[in-house]
Amino acid sequence: MDTSDYAELxxxxxxxxxxxxxxxxxxxxxxxxxxxxxxxxxxxVHTVKGMSATMGYGVVAELSHEMxxxxxxxxxxxxxxxxxxxxxxxxxADVLEQAVEAAVAGDxxxxxxxxxxxxxxxxxxxxxxAEAAIAPGPMDEQLWTAPAPEGTGRVVRVRxxxxxxxxxxxxxxxxxxxxxxxxxxxxSPVLASLQANEFDLDFAxxxxxxxxxxxxxxxxxxxxxxALVQVDERVRGTPPAAxxxxxxxxxxxxxxxxxxxxxxxxxRLDALMNLIGELVITRGRLQQIGAQLGDPSLDETLAQASRxxxxxxxxxxxxxxxxxxxxxxxxxxLVRDAARGLGKQIDFxxxxxxxxxxxxxxxxIGDPIVHLLRNAVxxxxxxxEGRERAGKAREGRLVLSAARDRSxxxxxVTDDGRGIDRVRVIEKARAAGLMDAAKPDLSDDELVRLxxxxxxxxxxxxxxLSGRGVGLDAVLSRxxxxxxxxxxxxxxxxxxxxxxxxxxxxxxxxxxxxxxDAELYAVPMTHVCETVELKSDRLxxxxxREVLTLREEVLPLLxxxxxxxxxxxxxxxxxxxxxxxxxxxxxxxxxxxxxxQEEIVVKQYDPVRSHMQAxxxxxxxxxxxxxxxxxxxxxx
Amino acid sequence: MSHTVLICDDAIFMRTMVGDILxxxxxxxxxxxxxxxxxxxxxxxxxxxxxxxxxxxPDMGGIDAVREIAKFDPQAKILMCSAMGQQALxxxxxxxxxxxxxxxxxxxxxxxxxxxxxxx
Numbered sequence: 001m002d003t004s005d006y007a008e009l010x011x012x013x014x015x016x017x018x019x020x021x022x023x024x025x026x027x028x029x030x031x032x033x034x035x036x037x038x039x040x041x042x043x044x045v046h047t048v049k050g051m052s053a054t055m056g057y058g059v060v061a062e063l064s065h066e067m068x069x070x071x072x073x074x075x076x077x078x079x080x081x082x083x084x085x086x087x088x089x090x091x092x093a094d095v096l097e098q099a100v101e102a103a104v105a106g107d108x109x110x111x112x113x114x115x116x117x118x119x120x121x122x123x124x125x126x127x128x129x130a131e132a133a134i135a136p137g138p139m140d141e142q143l144w145t146a147p148a149p150e151g152t153g154r155v156v157r158v159r160x161x162x163x164x165x166x167x168x169x170x171x172x173x174x175x176x177x178x179x180x181x182x183x184x185x186x187x188s189p190v191l192a193s194l195q196a197n198e199f200d201l202d203f204a205x206x207x208x209x210x211x212x213x214x215x216x217x218x219x220x221x222x223x224x225x226x227a228l229v230q231v232d233e234r235v236r237g238t239p240p241a242a243x244x245x246x247x248x249x250x251x252x253x254x255x256x257x258x259x260x261x262x263x264x265x266x267x268r269l270d271a272l273m274n275l276i277g278e279l280v281i282t283r284g285r286l287q288q289i290g291a292q293l294g295d296p297s298l299d300e301t302l303a304q305a306s307r308x309x310x311x312x313x314x315x316x317x318x319x320x321x322x323x324x325x326x327x328x329x330x331x332x333x334l335v336r337d338a339a340r341g342l343g344k345q346i347d348f349x350x351x352x353x354x355x356x357x358x359x360x361x362x363x364x365i366g367d368p369i370v371h372l373l374r375n376a377v378x379x380x381x382x383x384x385e386g387r388e389r390a391g392k393a394r395e396g397r398l399v400l401s402a403a404r405d406r407s408x409x410x411x412x413v414t415d416d417g418r419g420i421d422r423v424r425v426i427e428k429a430r431a432a433g434l435m436d437a438a439k440p441d442l443s444d445d446e447l448v449r450l451x452x453x454x455x456x457x458x459x460x461x462x463x464x465l466s467g468r469g470v471g472l473d474a475v476l477s478r479x480x481x482x483x484x485x486x487x488x489x490x491x492x493x494x495x496x497x498x499x500x501x502x503x504x505x506x507x508x509x510x511x512x513x514x515x516x517d518a519e520l521y522a523v524p525m526t527h528v529c530e531t532v533e534l535k536s537d538r539l540x541x542x543x544x545r546e547v548l549t550l551r552e553e554v555l556p557l558l559x560x561x562x563x564x565x566x567x568x569x570x571x572x573x574x575x576x577x578x579x580x581x582x583x584x585x586x587x588x589x590x591x592x593x594x595x596x597q598e599e600i601v602v603k604q605y606d607p608v609r610s611h612m613q614a615x616x617x618x619x620x621x622x623x624x625x626x627x628x629x630x631x632x633x634x635x636x
Numbered sequence: 637m638s639h640t641v642l643i644c645d646d647a648i649f650m651r652t653m654v655g656d657i658l659x660x661x662x663x664x665x666x667x668x669x670x671x672x673x674x675x676x677x678x679x680x681x682x683x684x685x686x687x688x689x690x691x692x693x694p695d696m697g698g699i700d701a702v703r704e705i706a707k708f709d710p711q712a713k714i715l716m717c718s719a720m721g722q723q724a725l726x727x728x729x730x731x732x733x734x735x736x737x738x739x740x741x742x743x744x745x746x747x748x749x750x751x752x753x754x755x756x
Contacts, residue, residue, distance in 0.1 A: 165739035165746075166718065169726045173736065195727050224736065224753050 006190060007104050010055050013147065014100040017044040021093045022333045029086050029336075035075070041089075042071040048096070050145020050200050057103035059113050063096050066120040079123075088119045090333075144230070146202040151186025153208030155232040156216055160201045164225040168197040174223040175205055181219055182209025201227070276313045321504070324402045324411075325353035327366045331373060331400060338377040345384050345395040346377060352402035357409055358504060364482055365411070365502065368475040372413040372498050373400065375472070380417030380496055390493060392416065408484075408526040409502045416495040420488075425450060447490070475500075483524055483616060485582045485633035501526065501582065511619070513595040513627065514578065516560050520595055520627040522619055527580050527632040534575040534590060548577060548588045555579065555588040558635055563614050580632050587635065639755060640666040642682055644675040644701065645690040645717065650740075654688050654717070657744045658751070672696025676704040679712065686755060687714045689734065691725050699729045706733030713754045717742075 021044050028037035045064040052060035067089065073079035099111045148155045158174055160167050171194040178184055186206035189199050207216065213231035220229040290302045328350050339346040357365070381387075381396035388394055399414045426442060429435035429450050435442070442450065472488070475498075479486050484502035503526040511522035512531070538549050539557075546557040557577070561568055569575075569592070577588040616631035641663045645651045655665050667682050669675035673696045679687060687705065691698040698716065705712045716729045716737040726737050735754040738747050 166723050166726060166737065168723050169730065169737060172727055172730065176730065195723065197723065222753065222756070224749065 006193070007055065009147070010051050010057075011100065011104045014048050014051060014060070015097075017048045018093060018097045018100060019329045020044045021096070022090075023329070025086070025089055025093060026332050026336060028081060028089075038071055038074050042068060042075060045071065045096075047145060048100070050202065051147070052100075052103065053145075053200050055103070056198060057099070059099045059111055060096065060103050063092060063099055063113050063117065063120075066117055067092050067096070070120055070123055085123060088116070088123060090337075092116050092120055144202050144204065145200050146188050146204045148204055148232075149186030149188035149206045151184075151206035151208075153182070153185055153206050154213075154216070154235050156205045156207050156220065157228075157230040157232070158203055158205070158220055158226060159228040161225045161227045162201065164201070166197075167199075167201065167225070168195045170223065170225045171195075171199070171203050174203075174220055174226065177219050177223040178205055178207050178209075178216070181211040181216060182207055184208075276309070279309050279312070321356040321358060322362055323354045323356050324362060324409075325350075327362050327369075328353060328400065328402070331369070334370065335373055335377060335398060338374060339381075342377065343383060344377065344381055346381055346398050347395050348398045348400070350400045355402040355404055355409060356504075357402075357502070361482060361502060361504070364478070365500070368478045368500070369400070369411065369413065371472075371475050373398070376413060376415040376417060376496070380415040380419070382418055386418075390418070405501075409504060411500040411502065412497055414495065414497040419492040419494055419496050420447060420490040422447060422492055447488075480616070480631065480633045483526065483631075485527065487582060487585060510597060511629065512578065512597055514560065514576075514589075514591040515593040515595050516564060516566060516591055519564070521560065521564075521591075522598075522627045522629045523578060523580070523589070524629065524632065525597065527582065529579040529581040529586060531594060532577050532579065534577045550579065550588070553586070555586055557588045557590055559590040560630075561590070561592075563630075563635075580635070582633060589630075589635070638662050638664045639685040640664050640682070641686045641688065642667045642669065642675070642678055642684040643688050644669040644672075644693065644698065645688070646670050646693045647690075650690065650717070653742060654747065657742065657747050658688075660744075661748050661751075663751075670694070672698060672701035672704075675701040676708075679705045680708060683709075685713065686751060687712065688717055689714050689729070690717050691719075691722055691729065699725060699732055702729050702734050703732040715750055715754050 021041050024037040024040045024044070027033050028041070045067045049061055049064035049068060052058075052064060070079070070085070070089070074081060074085075079085070095111065095113050095116045099113060102111045144157045144159070146157070148157075156178060158171070160170055164170050172191070175184055175187055175191065175194070184205055185208050187194065188204045193199060194203055209216065211219070213233070216231045217229045220226055286302055287306070290298050331350065332348055335346060335348040339348075376398050381398065382390065382392075384394040387396060397414075397416045399412070401412045401414070403410045403412075422442065425447060426435065429442075434450060476486050479500050479502065482502060484500055487499045487501075488496065489499075490496040503524060510525040512525060512528050514521050514523055532550065534548070540547050540549065542554065546559075548555045548557050559568065573592070576591050576594055578591060578594075580587050580589055614631055614634055615628040616634075617629045619627055619629055641658055643651050643654050643658075643665060645654065645668075651668050655668075659665060663686070666684050667678045669678050671694050675687070675689065675693075675698075676696070689698045689702060693701070696704075702714050702716075705714065710733070712733065714729075714734040716726055716734045717740065718726045718737055719740045726734075730737070736750045738750045
């Protein structure tokens with residue numbers, strides 16, 4: 001492990017600790033959990049302090065030190081939590097987060113921590129840094145600042161005596177002494193950092209040995225200047241894999257989740273890697289055979305296949321599924337701050353934190369969700385008085401949930417606010433000429449389509465009253481670009497639910513191949529519910545639209561032939577209906593035939609021609625034929 | 637029987653000081669060396685129980701001397717005497733075969749603790 005790996009570990013771990021700090025600050029503010037929040041925050045900042053000092057990140061170390069000092073006072077009951085204290089702590093957590101990122105990026109001095117440091121000091125009183133950093137209080141004895149190193153065997157944690165001369169060399173001697181009992185498989189901080197004094201007083205060694213814990217402790221002490229030694233009872237046997245990021249240093253610092261790391265089942269990853277490896281080998285053979293045969297069409301196909309295999313390999317190597325909490329965890333803070341700013345009371349809950357999404361998908365979806373949450377807080381949920389007048393609880397409810405549904409992930413943002421003001425939207429739509437004056441009302445779908453029109457949503461008058469205008473079009477286009485769909489259900493006075501339906505990954509889709517004439521079109525399985533044969537007796541026309549009755553359900557029908565501009569077939573030709581599932585609606589798509597399922601690699605393309613808007617991209621199929629990918633969410 | 641010690645340092649002041657500390661604790665100073673080469677020669681000749689070794693010495697430095705002595709006698713018990721800021725050199729000396737170190741300015745108790753560890 002070189003130092004850059006170490007910086008990355010620092011970053012991963014510090015982010016988690018900052019996230020834990022935020023989580024517990026919210027608990028603390030609510031007055032929930034007794035002493036636990038303070039203790040947990042204390043531990044988290046203490047760990048960050050130790051790590052940042054080790055890494056030489058001065059700003060982070062100073063900030064975490066001051067936070068720790070203040071929390072220590074709270075812990076010792078020499079200080080009480082007031083709204084001002086909460087504000088300073090929240091602010092400090094924000095700056096700490098920035099400082100962590102900046103430090104790792106190499107511009108640690110860019111963060112202006114001075115104002116918040118001053119406020120922390122003014123509240124907590126100045127604690128001389130060296131004293132607090134070195135003198136362990138009763139609780140500190142259980143707090144080890146060095147994380148457990150990688151490797152197999154037992155973890156041996158060592159704390160040197162304060163003021164140990166050349167403590168790096170002393171640590172080196174300890175490691176060397178342990179080496180006499182067995183094999184040292186890992187050291188944290190890494191040996192080079194230890195030798196360079198780049199650690200506080202704590203370090204940890206992983207040792208594979210038959211020696212008993214007492215013998216190990218004795219050996220550590222024999223190296224001299226050892227204040228504390230702790231030998232872990234647990235022995236890790238199997239070597240950790242490169243993709244598994246190690247255990248959290250302190251279980252208590254991770255709220256709500258047992259594990260806060262990216263975890264990939266290695267067997268799955270290995271199996272994939274093996275398969276793709278075999279495939280690459282097979283490709284080589286095929287290319288040889290192709291060269292011998294000298295068949296131009298075979299060569300062409302082989303070249304095609306080679307490229308696809310290369311792409312697939314890259315995807316397997318780089319793709320990582322991560323749990324949504326990695327992004328969702330910052331939302332409670334966001335909602336809290338937004339609500340507080342508006343004087344609203346909101347009970348925000350997150351469900352399905354452990355649902356996994358492709359890492360890049362998750363990153364992309366973060367902003368749209370922020371939009372939706374902000375909308376709910378700004379416009380959806382009413383203030384306490386307004387809610388009381390409407391006969392609701394003073395505290396509004398906001399739920400963000402993630403759930404897996406076949407090859408899709410469904411994300412919902414639900415609030416119990418005032419909903420979209422239908423009357424005002426209709427008024428506005430009529431004024432703008434977007435709606436037939438004779439039409440008395442709008443369906444939910446129509447309403448949503450209206451408010452999410454780019455021009456409509458940004459129009460001043462609607463934004464401040466619709467409660468839903470702002471940014472919904474942005475959310476819609478973003479989610480569609482990701483191959484997903486958006487649905488909004490709203491009821492005036494009761495609340496609004498926005499549902500996003502997303503594919504699991506960006507680059508590789510499982511698609512149902514459908515045929516119209518000789519052309520193939522790919523329909524992402526994310527949106528495919530089932531397929532049925534089209535029987536004429538189930539077909540009806542309702543309000544000028546073709547509909548299909550399927551098990552008591554009436555589905556509007558679309559014809560792929562219409563979409564691609566081909567004439568309908570005459571006579572009794574056999575046709576199939578694909579039942580499409582949008583975020584909350586269903587529809588039937590009539591096609592000539594089905595041609596099986598395939599994993600497809602999405603190629604983005606520029607829909608220059610307007611009628612091509614029904615397609616989100618293109619792909620090259622296994623046989624080398626190109627196919628357009630249907631953008632299901634654009635169908636109406 | 638008291639342990640025998642060879643003191644290697646180019647400064648008389650330091651040799652004297654280390655000598656005094658060890659003598660007062662009952663050690664027998666059997667020899668002194670001012671250079672690395674001398675240190676190696678005297679070790680072979682005297683076979684002391686303990687060697688105190690300065691890092692920076694003329695003609696052959698302390699680290700090379702440790703290496704030579706360890707080659708001759710892998711069981712040699714060598715205590716490095718270092719100044720602050722010589723961290724990397726001390727590590728190198730330990731890798732070469734030194735058993736422990738003390739840092740100047742010397743505190744008698746620290747020197748004796750280190751000596752006990754080396755001999756223990």
